[in-house]
Each structure stands twice: as structure tokens, then as C-alpha cells.
């Protein structure tokens with residue numbers, strides 16, 4: 001509720017108009033039964049058709065005013081709720097952009113997608129209901145109740161007696177629906193996770209003929225979701241027949257006692273009709289309010305999930321007032337860096353890592369899978385922060401830099417080349433938004449991408465499908481390398497970024513890179529010894545420790561692990 005109100009405040013004028021419409025709508029709705037009673041008692045019974053005519057005209061006018069009120073009410077409700085959700089979604093999206101990888105790992109991608117789509121939709125639907133019915137119904141109920149007591153205190157007893165039962169029913173349903181709503185949203189998260197995995201891993205699933213297995217997994221998750229939804233919908237279906245039942249009992253009692261009061265001359269027929277109308281309004285309002293109330297737990301769960309995102313303080317922040325200047329360009333020092341993934345502080349992935357690199361130097365990292373190579377280089381752009389020790393770039397602790405300035409120094413080429421929907425040009429320009437066509441072409445030449453781009457029907461305007469799925473693995477890698485090159489960074493970080501290239505292209509690319517990285521610092525993570533054998537320095541990692549450091553030749557002699565890796569990939573001659 002707090003979250004909704006915080007956002008709705010911005011649309012105060014519409015809320016005020018909404019409230020005015022609610023108020024006038026209630027006056028109109030409650031005025032109609034009184035006019036009806038007048039038609040019956042003062043017009044139809046004494047056969048005074050002049051009264052019937054004039055009161056009917058009044059009724060028409062009141063109905064028309066009510067219609068305008070309803071239209072305005074719908075307009076205000078839609079305007080406020082859609083605007084609020086648009087703002088909320090924008091903020092959630094902006095917040096997600098600020099998150100470090102720790103927060104992504106913590107929430108999970110599916111949670112973030114469900115919150116931005118389905119949760120936002122639930123909140124919007126509830127707000128719309130709230131603005132239309134949530135405001136009208138309590139006021140209508142109270143006003144009708146006052147009219148019921150005012151018109152006939154003796155007949156109103158049956159209505160008063162029914163109220164505690166109605167209240168209890170609503171509270172009980174609200175109580176039971178809250179955990180079910182939460183379970184339903186979690187179920188939807190699971191469906192999203194499963195679907196994402198299934199769609200992105202389609203090729204693997206087919207290659208391993210695991211379609212049936214996947215179907216089974218999906219069926220299981222889908223069943224849990226549908227069972228929870230079924231229970232929730234069943235619960236939400238209870239009030240309508242319940243209220244109709246109570247309404248009919250009250251109606252029977254009122255007609256029974258009302259008829260005898262008419263017989264005794266204590267009540268007029270029109271008054272009884274108006275009284276029944278008021279009961280209908282009161283109970284119908286109560287029922288509608290109960291519907292809104294029952295939607296509340298679901299909306300509250302969704303709002304809470306959105307709030308968790310909005311209130312999360314990212315571990316790595318932009319550091320707006322951080323350093324935005326440096327005298328040198330590309331000096332890196334790791335000082336006793338220890339790192340454990342958040343939530344796993346007992347098990348550091350990196351222990352006491354120290355090394356340095358300077359402009360014009362290429363430093364490579366090699367080691368068995370899971371030894372911590374990717375983790376190590378992800379600490380440099382602060383995807384995660386070190387647990388102990390520090391990383392110094394150009395004389396300053398990286399945590400003291402303005403984050404954008406720090407990242408501007410770095411050209412990061414991830415292990416898994418990721419491209420965006422758009423043209424090849426747009427994807428390369430992602431590294432430098434104002435890059436000229438000349439710069440783009442030059443970067444693509446260095447990345448050995450120029451030739452294959454020119455073979456595409458639309459060349460640099462060739463459109464890339466979602467995730468660059470219409471490019472081969474090697475083409476994607478070369479485009480993501482070109483994207484980093486066009487940025488002309490001080491520091492290049494290649495996270496096993498040559499793995500999908502054939503040997504010849506790998507050699508050509510590294511030769512071309514040498515000429516443009518003379519003044520830059522290059523860090524390379526690689527599995528292939530041939531990719532890094534010319535590096536100025538190679539660090540061998542084993543279970544998070546740097547076990548050796550040196551050139552290819554030195555390591556062949558001094559480090560058994562390196563020798564084992566090298567001998568499994570190189571010929572005897574190459575090893576000598």
C-alpha cells in the first residue's frame with residue numbers, strides 16, 4: 001500500500017477528481033431510490049401522473065449525471081494506475097541497471113522479469129479496482145447503512161445482525177488467500193526459470209533427446225502452479241454466492257416484516273422498495289469491497305516483491321563523487337586479493353592474489369576449470385567487490401573511482417559473446433556511441449570481422465536476431481571484440497574470448513591486436529596455451545591460488561601444472 005501511495009501521490013489532481021466522482025456517484029445512486037419511492041408513493045398510488053412525469057425526468061437527469069460520473073471515474077482510475085505502473089516499471093528497470101552481479105545472483109533473473117511484468121500488472125489491476133471500487137464501496141456502504149437505519153430502524157435489525165458474519169467471512173478469506181498468493185507468484189517464477197532455460201538450451205535438449213524429460217519437468221512445475229491457482233480461485237469464488245445467500249435471507253425477512261408494517265399503515269410501498277434498494281446497495285458494496293479486499297494480499301505480495309528490488313542498496317554503487325581523473329593509463333596492481341562469492345564467505349574462490357600489469361604488457365591467466373580465472377578478472381570492473389585486499393588502478397583503489405569512469409577505462413570481452421537485437425553497426429557502436437563509420441570498420445578489421453561482415457547481404461546494416469542467434473559462435477566473438485576495440489580502452493580484458501576462433505583467425509587477431517594495444521594493458525584468460533604463450537607474464541591459478549608466475553619458457557621449466565597443460569596441447573617441438 002505504501003509503495004502504491006508513494007507513486008500515486010504524484011497524480012494528486014487525478015486522485016482528487018477521482019474522489020469527487022466517487023462522492024457525486026454515491027449521492028446520485030442513493031438519490032435514485034428516494035426518487036423511486038416518491039414516484040410510487042406520491043405518483044403511482046394516488047394516480048398523480050404529473051408527479052410521475054416530473055420525478056421521472058429528474059431520475060433521467062440523475063442517471064445521466066451518474067453515467068458521466070462513472071465515465072470520469074473509469075478515466076481517472078485508468079490514468080492513475082497506468083501512470084503509476086509505468087513510473088514503477090521505469091524505476092525498477094533503472095534500479096536493476098544499478099545492481100552489481102551480487103544482486104543479480106541473489107534475486108535471480110526470473111524474479112526480476114516476473115517483478116517487472118506480472119507483479120507490476122497485479123499492482124496495476126489492484127490500483128484500478130481500488131480507485132474505482134475501493135473508494136466507492138466503503139462510502140456507499142456507510143451511506144446506504146445510514147439510509148437503512150434512517151428509513152426504518154426496526155427493519156434494519158436484520159441487516160445489522162448480518163454485518164459481523166460478513167466481516168468475519170471477508171477477514172478469513174483474506175487470511176487464507178495471502179499465503180496462496182505468495183505461492184502462486186513463486187510458482188510463476190519457477191515457470192519463467194524453466195521456460196528460459198528450456199528456450200535458451202533448446203539445442204542441447206534436442207541433441208541429448210531430452211524433450212520428454214524437459215516436458216516432464218515443466219509439467220511438474222506447471223501442475224504446482226495450477227493447483228495453487230485453483231485453490232486461490234476457489235477461495236475467491238466463495239463470496240459471491242455467500243453474499244447472494246445472505247442478501248436473499250435478509251430480503252425475505254424485510255419483506256415479511258415490511259408487509260405487516262404496510263398492513264398496519266406504518267410503512268408505504270414506495271418506502272419498502274427504497275429500503276430494499278438501500279439494502280441491495282449496502283450489501284452489494286460490501287461484496288465488491290470484499291472482492292477488492294481479497295485481491296489485496298495478491299497485490300501486496302507483488303508490491304512487496306517490487307519493493308524488495310527498489311529498496312535493495314546495491315553493494316557496488318556508482319560513487320558519483322568518486323575520482324574521475326587519472327594521470328596514468330592502465331597500471332593494475334592486485335594486493336593480496338581474497339574473494340568469496342556473497343553468501344559463501346567461508347569458501348574463498350581466490351586467496352591472497354597479488355600481481356601487477358602495466359601499459360604495453362600482456363598478462364595471461366591459465367588454470368584448470370573452476371580455478372577462479374573469470375572470477376579474478378570480474379573484480380576489475382567491480383562486477384563484484386573484493387572480500388579482502390585491494391585492487392589498484394593508476395594509483396587508486398578501484399572503489400574510490402566513479403564507477404562509470406572506472407569502467408570507461410576497461411574494454412571487457414566476456415566469455416560468452418553477447419550481442420543485442422539491432423544491426424552489426426549498432427552492436428559495435430555499443431562500445432562508443434559516437435563512433436564514426438571509419439572507426440567501426442577499423443575496429444572490425446582488427447577483430448577479423450570485416451570480411452565476414454562484408455559477405456552479409458546488408459553488410460554493416462545486417463540485422464542481428466535476439467542474442468545474435470543468426471551469427472556463428474566465432475562471428476559473435478569477433479563482433480564483441482570489435483565492440484571493445486572501438487572504445488579504445490586503457491585496459492583490455494579478454495575472458496577466454498578467442499575460444500571459438502579457428503587457429504588461423506586466432507593468430508591473425510592477436511597479431512592485429514598487438515599493433516593497437518601497444519599503449520594498453522591486456523589481460524587474457526585462456527584455455528589454449530598457444531593463445532598466451534607470447535604473453536609477457538602468465539599466472540597459473542589452481543583452486544584460487546596463484547601457484548606460479550612467469551613467461552611461457554620459464555613456466556615450462558618451473559611449474560608442473562603449466563607443463564601438464566602445455567604438454568596436453570603442444571607438440572614436443574613446441575615444448576622445447
Ligand SMILES: Nc1ncnc2c1ncn2[C@@H]1O[C@H](COP(=O)(O)OP(=O)(O)OP(=O)(O)O)[C@@H](O)[C@H]1O
Pocket residue numbers: 105341349367368369370371372373374375376
Ligand atoms: N556467481 C557465482 N556464485 C557462486 N559461485 C560462483 C559464481 N560464479 C562462479 N562460481 C564458482 O567460482 C569458482 C570459480 O569459477 P570461475 O568461473 O572463476 O572459474 P574459471 O577458472 O574461470 O573456470 P572456466 O575455465 O571453466 O571458465 C567455481 O567453483 C564456480 O563454481
